[in-house]
Amino acid sequence: MTTPVALRDVTYAYGTGDLARPVLRDVDLSVAPGEVVLLTGPSGSGKTTLLTLIGALRALQTGSATVLGQELAGATERQRTALRRRIGFIFQQHNLLGFLTARQNVAMALELDPATNERDRLARAGEMLAAVGLAEKCESRPDQLSGGQRQRVAVARALAGQPGLILADEPTAALDKQSGGDVVRLLRDLARRRGVPILMVTHDPRILDIADRIVAMEDGRILPATEAEPASAP
């Protein structure tokens, strides 16, 4: 079985020529099937950049990265778009479409698959919302939901497309501690049951316990594993 994420010697710099500023240096990282990996580190250490590279949102510069079987070095825009469909993204902001209901937002992740029909999509979106505890809020618009509820809709959207990998960048940053903790545990549980690996950037010490493994970054490098210990459940 191949590893969902395997990075080797990934180096990345913003800017070109004299202005080039490396933010990732020789990063090696792999995520095993079903594994929940948390990425921590000080601000500016390159965590978000790493996540955008793995999520095929940016083109790889040097090194090699295989994500869900797709080699990203030299991948075309079309290949990267196709790969993104197989990844569930959860952003800092919920980024739901304001003019769609919760159910329609979740269904957007399913419309990418041409083999589905509208009724199945809406039914699946409804099941997904029920799974995140929002069965009653299917027809609400994002502005009628609380922050935690919106982020749970985002979780439902990320999981609805049956992704092979979940990428999340500080999903609790915009939430209070209670609802932030609830959302990531919900995400972890749902992903676990489906065997989907999660790679999550977080600063939030309260959620470190959900991890199978914690990876720490500093100044564009991944620190040796001994310095990062999985926290035990509180």
Added chain:
Amino acid sequence: MNAIPRTAPAAEARLLPWAPELTGDAAAPAPPPPPSRGGSPLAGLWLPLRLAWRQLRAERARLASAIAGVLFACVLVFMQLGFRSALFDSATALLAAMRADIFLMHPLTTVSFKPEMLPRIRASQAMALPEVQAAVPVYLAQATWRNPESGTRRAVQLVGFDTESGVMDFPGLAPLVETLKRPDTIAFDRRSRPEFGDVTRLLAERGPFEVQVGNRQMEIAGLVEIGPSFGADGNIVMSEVNFRRVVKERLPSQVDLVAIKLRPGADREAAMARLRALLPADVMVMSQPELVAHERNYWETATPIGFIFAFGSLMGLVVGMVIVYQILFSDIASHLREYATLKAIGYSNGFLRRAVLSAALILAVFGFLPGLALSTLLYDVVGKGTFLPLEMDLSRALSVFAMIFTMCGVAGLLAMRKLRDANPADMF
């Protein structure tokens, strides 16, 4: 390495199935085939269209102003095209009302209100053909008309020809033929502009009455229907003899047109060809549609009228395009995060471009329909006010729709460039 269940346990059957192939596991079993009833081939067009509609619908004020912009352009183009064709139609109203099989005209005549004259003898020569039943000379001139109500004077178009011959007919003329034989009688065009006096009402009230045409008192015997044209605001039809009584200086040997009636069953094309062979080069042989087209061609090509209206239409389309572009552009700009999110979760640029183009085309349809209704109404109101023959017809509606559709499409293509600013890498 974690063990991954290949099939969901029965207890979790109601959960969404996890698809092992999505993790890149080559050994994973093939997924069940998708249900065949799903996935219409049109989904690639329908889904972006629906997304565009939902987005437009969410902001009523913006939608309303966009529709108003398209509607404005639509009405402007309809009015410009309507006026253009009404002016051309009315420019040729007199010739269009003359109903005869074949006409002879001098080849140097460019427009009927300043005709080159041709010799009257050509009418007799045309009679040499067996298929010609009758050929009558037609005289055209202008004279002053005194309004029977207010006494003001105005130029009126006179048409004189042998009304008894039955060669040339005007709508409404047939029942007046006997009366028009009498000296100093005329038939008045009921669609003349109101400045000529409300002859229709006067005639109904008092019966035939006298008016001053040129220097003569002439009796209005009845009404025909012609319509005002560029050259003349009003028309009167009379016999050749009466025409000469009004226009004394006119030589009878010089005529402006010759109208020809063919024997029943005669082939008009063949007769025209034979007339061309028979007659000298100082006549042009034309059917009535050709005569009207010749006149119209003068107004379209020898005057700036066509250009003026084409320019007006273009301006309407440009203004409409700018409005639609602005609306679509600000719509994209204020939804950049959402568009970037869609790109991040795997929507292609093509899908988003189709959504923007769909929004443009929705605006085209929603602006055009009320625009068509409003223009039809305006045609009616303005047509009554100006005596111009403004009428909505299918071909004009279709061509304006094509223009509006193109206008919105171009605006959509321009606005689409803003989508490049939606960068999914900025989402994290």
